Amino acid sequence: MVFRTNRRGPRPETPRQRPRVAPTDLARVDFHELVPEPVPFLGQAAYIQLEFFEGLAKAVATAPTLPSKEGLSAAAGVALRKHHALIAELRRLDVEPDDVMAPFAPATDRFRQATAGADWYELLLGIHITAGMLDSFFSRLAEGLPVELGARVRAILDEEGASVVLESELRSAIQGHPGLADRLALWGRSLVGDTLLVARSALSGADASVRTGEQVEPVFTELIADHTRRMDALGLTA
Amino acid sequence: MVFRTNRRGPRPETPRQRPRVAPTDLARVDFHELVPEPVPFLGQAAYIQLEFFEGLAKAVATAPTLPSKEGLSAAAGVALRKHHALIAELRRLDVEPDDVMAPFAPATDRFRQATAGADWYELLLGIHITAGMLDSFFSRLAEGLPVELGARVRAILDEEGASVVLESELRSAIQGHPGLADRLALWGRSLVGDTLLVARSALSGADASVRTGEQVEPVFTELIADHTRRMDALGLTA
Numbered sequence: 001m002v003f004r005t006n007r008r009g010p011r012p013e014t015p016r017q018r019p020r021v022a023p024t025d026l027a028r029v030d031f032h033e034l035v036p037e038p039v040p041f042l043g044q045a046a047y048i049q050l051e052f053f054e055g056l057a058k059a060v061a062t063a064p065t066l067p068s069k070e071g072l073s074a075a076a077g078v079a080l081r082k083h084h085a086l087i088a089e090l091r092r093l094d095v096e097p098d099d100v101m102a103p104f105a106p107a108t109d110r111f112r113q114a115t116a117g118a119d120w121y122e123l124l125l126g127i128h129i130t131a132g133m134l135d136s137f138f139s140r141l142a143e144g145l146p147v148e149l150g151a152r153v154r155a156i157l158d159e160e161g162a163s164v165v166l167e168s169e170l171r172s173a174i175q176g177h178p179g180l181a182d183r184l185a186l187w188g189r190s191l192v193g194d195t196l197l198v199a200r201s202a203l204s205g206a207d208a209s210v211r212t213g214e215q216v217e218p219v220f221t222e223l224i225a226d227h228t229r230r231m232d233a234l235g236l237t238a
Numbered sequence: 239m240v241f242r243t244n245r246r247g248p249r250p251e252t253p254r255q256r257p258r259v260a261p262t263d264l265a266r267v268d269f270h271e272l273v274p275e276p277v278p279f280l281g282q283a284a285y286i287q288l289e290f291f292e293g294l295a296k297a298v299a300t301a302p303t304l305p306s307k308e309g310l311s312a313a314a315g316v317a318l319r320k321h322h323a324l325i326a327e328l329r330r331l332d333v334e335p336d337d338v339m340a341p342f343a344p345a346t347d348r349f350r351q352a353t354a355g356a357d358w359y360e361l362l363l364g365i366h367i368t369a370g371m372l373d374s375f376f377s378r379l380a381e382g383l384p385v386e387l388g389a390r391v392r393a394i395l396d397e398e399g400a401s402v403v404l405e406s407e408l409r410s411a412i413q414g415h416p417g418l419a420d421r422l423a424l425w426g427r428s429l430v431g432d433t434l435l436v437a438r439s440a441l442s443g444a445d446a447s448v449r450t451g452e453q454v455e456p457v458f459t460e461l462i463a464d465h466t467r468r469m470d471a472l473g474l475t476a
Contacts, residue, residue, distance in 0.1 A: 050298075050311060057295030057314070060288075066336045066343060070325070073288060073318060076295070080315050087308070098304045105304060 034203065035144040039093060043100030044108075044202055045138045045157070046086035050101075051112045053079040055127045056162065062120050068169055075162035079131070085156040089149065107201065114194050121173050121180060122187050125234075128166035129191045130198075132230050133223050135163075137199045170234055185236040192227055196220055272441065273382040277331060281338030282346075282440055283376045283395070284324035288339075289350045291317040293365045294400065300358050306407055313400035317369070323394040327387065345439065352432050359411050359418060360425050363472075366404040367429045368436075370468050371461050373401075375437045408472055423474040430465055434458055 056076035063069040090097040115126040139157040142150045174181050199220070231238035294314035301307040328335040353364040377395040380388045412419050437458070469476035 050307070053311065054295065054299045057292065057299070061292045061295070066340055069288070070336055073291065073321065077315070077318050077322065080311060080318065083311065084315065098308055102304055 034141060036141055036202070038145055038149060039090065039095055039100055040103075041138075041141065041145065041202070042086050042090050042093070042153070043097070044104045045153070046083055046090065046097065047101040047104045047108050048134055048138075048198070049079050049083035049086060051108050052127060052131045052162075053083055055112060055116065055123065058116075059120065059123050059127065062123075064120065071165045071169060075165040078159055078161040082135075082156050082159065086153070089153065089156075108198070111194055111198055115191055117187060121170070121177075121184060124166055124170055124173070125184050125188055126191060128163060128170060129188055129227065129230060130195045131166075132163055133192075133195045133227055134198060136226055137219075137223055138202065141202060167233060174234060174236075181236060184234075185231070185238075188227075188231050188236055189238065192224065195227075196223065199223060272379060274379055274440070276383055276387060277328065277333055277338055278341075279376075279379065279383065279440070280324050280328050280331070280391070281335070282342045283391070284321055284328065284335065285339040285342045285346050286372055286376075286436070287317050287321035287324060289346050290365060290369045290400075291321055293350060293354065293361065296354075297358065297361050297365065300361075302358065309403045309407060313403040316397055316399040320373075320394050320397065324391070327391065327394075346436070349432055349436055353429055355425060359408070359415075359422060362404055362408055362411070363422050363426055364429060366401060366408060367426055367465065367468060368433045369404075370401055371430075371433045371465055372436060374464055375457075375461055376440065379440060405471060412472060412474075419474060422472075423469070423476075426465075426469050426474055427476065430462065434461065437461060 053076055056072055056079055060069050060072045060076055063072055087097045090100055111130075115130050117123045117126045135157045139154050142153040142157065144150070145153060170184070174184065203219070228238040291314055294310055294317055298307050298310045298314055301310055325335045328338055349368075353368050355361045355364045373395050377392045380391040380395065382388070383391060408422070412422065441457070466476040
């Protein structure tokens with residue numbers, strides 16, 4: 001997997017390519033080459049966490065049992081912590097978080113609606129799959145941020161508590177409801193397209209048309225491989 | 239305001255009356271006289287915070303602006319922290335929180351539905367009024383718990399972040415919407431009865447019929463005075 005840079009034409013401001021000093025491993029996807037603008041990066045990542053929180057809060061409110069409610073409330077707390085920690089990074093950069101997040105709200109709201117599913121199980125899988133892919137994607141993209149900021153952002157996004165709860169809830173639901181696995185496998189596959197669009201919008205900044213070519217394909221390939229592992233862990237065919 | 243103890247007949251196990259060694263100030267409501275059983279006390283208080291969290295999460299999801307969403311998400315985080323901190327106290331007592339909370343779920347769920355209101359503004363006032371009264375009530379009731387536990391519980395419940403956000407949101411909503419004040423004043427008054435019933439259920443434990451007499455009336459009088467102050471702060475007639 002290589003970022004092919006030879007065909008690049010003029011690029012928009014976000015993300016920029018860092019000068020390649022000594023590329024040592026062309027066989028890996030090197031997120032360091034993608035240099036996101038910190039402010040919109042943090043704004044989009046923070047708003048996405050707020051959406052995950054809202055989805056998880058809905059899952060808490062509609063949970064069929066008290067133990068599920070309890071576990072999911074902890075997961076909602078994790079998403080909320082990520083959101084507030086990213087907001088705190090924006091404040092540290094002396095910008096008003098609401099102003100920075102606002103441009104990402106419409107598309108992210110639509111994304112959440114599209115991935116909310118038809119019932120509680122689909123809601124859970126929707127959050128598990130999309131948060132799994134996007135947390136991992138934004139965390140890797142953070143490698144291109146200034147070093148200290150990038151390390152803090154990765155630490156924020158890599159907190160895994162929510163996915164552990166969701167995987168456990170989904171696994172026991174699938175075991176307890178014959179036929180659910182087939183429906184969820186289908187649902188899980190249908191989530192990938194919307195999620196990749198959100199990821200692509202983070203890569204391409206304002207001008208989404210520029211970076212849809214071959215150079216970002218390996219990033220998406222990796223995201224999809226992550227997705228397949230996540231579905232496998234639930235016994236679902238990706 | 240005095241706890242009148244002279245007419246007390248046999249009392250149920252929760253709350254018990256502590257032996258009165260040296261009553262020094264009969265003119266105050268002395269919550270020390272009420273000795274709640276720690277486990278059901280914590281279970282009910284924890285479940286109530288979960289309900290506040292769910293209400294606040296709904297307020298986040300339906301907030302009309304991003305700044306409101308942002309502020310309310312912090313308030314939801316406060317309720318969730320209180321919930322998880324109370325859960326942690328139950329675990330410390332070697333009981334399973336879900337088992338302890340379960341008996342309080344039906345009545346508390348009904349309470350939340352009854353106080354959720356018809357729109358976003360009523361939802362906010364519903365949480366502000368009921369959480370304000372019940373946090374204060376449970377915090378004062380915690381004076382009767384074993385000293386160290388009681389101090390920790392009071393520190394948990396006394397965190398004020400959520401009420402500051404709610405008061406600020408409500409105040410600007412009232413300023414911006416002529417006519418809203420009248421409707422909210424009416425709504426605020428209608429919340430008191432349901433909230434006092436929840437408070438009474440905490441006082442009386444399993445046998446609600448016993449402690450509805452004069453001895454607890456001053457407690458309720460104080461709760462209502464709190465309520466009036468809270469309404470006044472919003473410019474609403476209580």
